[in-house]
Amino acid sequence: MFVDTHCHLDFPQFDLNREEVIKRAKENDIGYIVNVGSSLKSSIASLELAKKFDFVYATVGIHPHEADRFTQKEEIALSDLAKNDTVVAVGEIGLDYFKNFSKTENQRPLFSSLIKLAKDLGLPLVIHTRDAEIDTLKILKEQMPLSAVVHCFSGGEEFLRECLDLGFFISFTCNITYKKAENLRNMVRLAPIERILLETDAPYLSPEGLRGKTNEPLNVKILAEEIARIKQTSLMEVASMTTENAKKFFNLK
Numbered sequence: 001m002f003v004d005t006h007c008h009l010d011f012p013q014f015d016l017n018r019e020e021v022i023k024r025a026k027e028n029d030i031g032y033i034v035n036v037g038s039s040l041k042s043s044i045a046s047l048e049l050a051k052k053f054d055f056v057y058a059t060v061g062i063h064p065h066e067a068d069r070f071t072q073k074e075e076i077a078l079s080d081l082a083k084n085d086t087v088v089a090v091g092e093i094g095l096d097y098f099k100n101f102s103k104t105e106n107q108r109p110l111f112s113s114l115i116k117l118a119k120d121l122g123l124p125l126v127i128h129t130r131d132a133e134i135d136t137l138k139i140l141k142e143q144m145p146l147s148a149v150v151h152c153f154s155g156g157e158e159f160l161r162e163c164l165d166l167g168f169f170i171s172f173t174c175n176i177t178y179k180k181a182e183n184l185r186n187m188v189r190l191a192p193i194e195r196i197l198l199e200t201d202a203p204y205l206s207p208e209g210l211r212g213k214t215n216e217p218l219n220v221k222i223l224a225e226e227i228a229r230i231k232q233t234s235l236m237e238v239a240s241m242t243t244e245n246a247k248k249f250f251n252l253k
């Protein structure tokens with residue numbers, strides 16, 4: 001069994017085949033799907049998916065890209081949503097200084113206040129961080145969450161070690177299969193399997209060979225095969241360890 005711990009099946013890319021994609025995952029050993037909220041609207045949609053499909057779980061969160069537009073009113077609505085039973089984490093939240101779609105001075109307080117929400121509710125965090133490792137670590141060390149996963153890991157060795165030292169999980173996506181991703185494959189080598197989670201980040205980041213197509217949870221298997229190859233272990237071992245990690249991290253039933 002495999003778990004796709006991070007995808008966005010509520011996004012419009014799936015408007016024509018959402019149920020088909022979910023069914024295909026279920027029929028192909030994807031035992032759980034965690035659909036990740038990235039705005040108030042997508043958090044609501046994520047919860048709706050979790051209500052409809054018993055193996056789909058939801059997170060609620062506001063992507064740093066949304067920080068400029070986010071309002072107090074939305075924050076209250078999000079806090080209420082987060083109390084729902086099918087919500088297994090707060091995220092994705094964090095900092096993105098690569099695209100800088102929102103001002104950094106708006107990203108930081110939003111990140112902080114959502115870490116607080118997660119702690120108040122006893123939930124783990126799903127973190128998005130891009131070109132913002134120093135500030136991300138600073139805020140996380142100050143507010144130390146219950147537990148956290150760094151999604152779509154894109155940092156270097158030093159950042160990886162810091163995250164592992166803090167007890168965080170590391171989530172890899174299908175971009176580790178890209179020809180030029182030797183640096184990411186090195187991070188897979190360095191990260192202990194006990195701390196790795198699998199994710200597709202679908203509809204984004206389709207694996208090598210399927211690039212340009214819409215990614216979907218089923219492809220988490222291709223990622224697991226690549227991790228097994230890099231770590232010179234069996235696919236069974238990667239499947240069972242990462243599934244156990246995901247169940248523990250998100251408290252999946």
Ligand SMILES: [Zn+2]
Pocket residue numbers: 006007008036092201
């Ligand atoms: Zn995402």
